[in-house]
Amino acid sequence: MNLNFPLEKITKLKARKRAIHKTKLSPNIFAENCPFTSEQLLDVEFFPQENNGIAIN
Template sequence: MDPKHLYERDFYAWTQQQAQFLRERAWEKLDLPHLIEEMESLGRQQRQELRNRLGVLVGHLLKWEYQPQARSVSWLLTLQVQRQEVLDLLEENPSLRPYLPEAISKSYLRALQLALEETKLPRKTFPKTCPYSPEQILDSQFYPGEPSGLLEEED
């Protein structure tokens, strides 16, 4: 089957076929336009993954800071897991690190929506832009707002 048609009919089969062509060095058989498109898409997916993780992480930092009476072990674990996921993503894709400030800025609306939904606090409670630096966001010791007894339980 023609690789271009396979791409449209059975994407998984197309990926396996393209991988086989690469292994065989059958350059003339490669579906280059779609292969280029998919390679670029993989890069965009990594950036999107970073923004998604940051949205959850920053959203929970906002909740932690602005609704201290509702802090929970669940929030703490979410902060820890999301920080580690972001750090892993940056370790696996070091060229994403310069994109981090832009990713934080772009993900702040998502973070804000999460905090608004879950805290039910008024919009004016929260800053218009992300109040945390990239270093703070990724720092496992950074928990904004007043100290919490939950952190002492961790030690």
């Protein structure tokens, strides 16, 4: 069991909420969950495609 999961989730939600507040942008712009895998994030060759301004894989 990963006991850090709730803390990680709370931290991510706080960061999202802070970004929304500071930028005054729509909450829809900030994803609640990262749409990319760990492998994609660590791959220097990976570059997501865009679809109407939204990154897709």
